[in-house]
Amino acid sequence: MKLPQLTSLLLCFVLLSNAVTALAFETDQYNLPPVPLADIGDEVSEYVHTALDKALAKINAEITESQQCLDQGPKKGADCSSVEKERGKLEHLRSNDAVAHELFKEIGDGSLLITKFGKWIKDHKFRAHPSSYKADYSESIFVAAPLDYATISPTVRLYGTEFGTDKLEHFFQQGYQYYHILRKAEKAGAATGKALKKAIAWGQRTERTYFGLLVSGVYSNADLYANYAGMRFYEGLTKPLLISDKSRPASVTLDKGYWKINDDSLRRDLIAPFLTDHMNEALNASAFAFHIYPSVRRIVKRSACPAWRERYPDLTKLEMAELSKSLEKWNGEDYGFTRKKRLVTLAEVCFSNESTIKDN
Secondary structure, three states: OOHHHHHHHHHHHHHHHHHHHOOOOOEOOOOOOOOOOOEOHHHHHHHHHHHHHHHHHHHHHHHHHHHHHHHHOOOOOOOOOOHHHHHHHHHHHOOHHHHHHHHHHHHOOEOOOOEHHHHHHHHOOOOOOOOOEOOOOOOOOOOOOHHHHHOOEOEEEEOOEEEEHHHHHHHHHHHHHHHHHHHHHHHOOOOHHHHHHHHHHHHHHHHHOOOOOOOOOEEOHHHHHHHHHHHHHHHOOOOOEEEOOEEEOOOEEEEOOEEEEOOHHHHHHHOHHHOOHHHOOOOOOOEEOOOOHHHHHHHHHHHHHHHHHHHOOOOOHHHHHHHHHHHHOEOOEOOOOOOOOOEOOHHHHHOOHHHHHHHO
């Protein structure tokens, strides 16, 4: 290979690497906020509710057009298809697939760098403060990975649970990808269990590659949960979902052939049932690549552990381990949690006998 060709290839590799790195949004829940965060759950739910309302308005407008084609027959200049096609279109518009896709376009779609939801939560001026927290670089677990820190997502609090804003982007974007994979496999004849495994396997591949270890050096089980929970959210738009032992009502319903949002009293149920400690990367531990694992573990032990022991003063190492283990599944459902090498767990790092003795 000629030198100019080799140089060009290397340059392309560097540019592509930098482009991908820009997508590697990480977060840091090991470092706890110094003051309690305001709970922004209701404001985020309001945004989702508004997006869903817009999505339904678009679908209902298409339903009207298609229904008119069937009722009045094709007119000159009208954009009508055959009766068979119009009936098929109406059947699709009145399906969960149509609602999920239109809502995704409103909230989970966007550029390669950020989703529509990500842009909103980044720019929105929340009513309560402080609405988010991001550790200083010198205290961050990503001191040895400055590119990770440059794209770090702040910690927020929704309905009593703290996690990075990137988890909500996973919820709405990768959650829809899971849903799409699931439905495509089911339509091809796969049993639901097999189709579900296909979606989860896709998520695990992304954590090993461009959403995780290959780019940022982080394999996030919390990301995998957010993907899975997002899929369940999209599945439950038009039908009830059983979450643990409680039935979550459908978010929308058909009324005389048109979609409408269920009673406003259900607004909190849009996303709150899915927002759990599974999304917290300190409680639901991540695994780190060999080149940043030592520094992450050291920084957590030095800077973060005292605050965690203050938050859980009566918790033993075994109890903290059990708390984290309880997050390996969600209400008995396997979302793809992966026990990998170099997991940084609070039980081992902060609640070990060794660390307790040193602090005393």
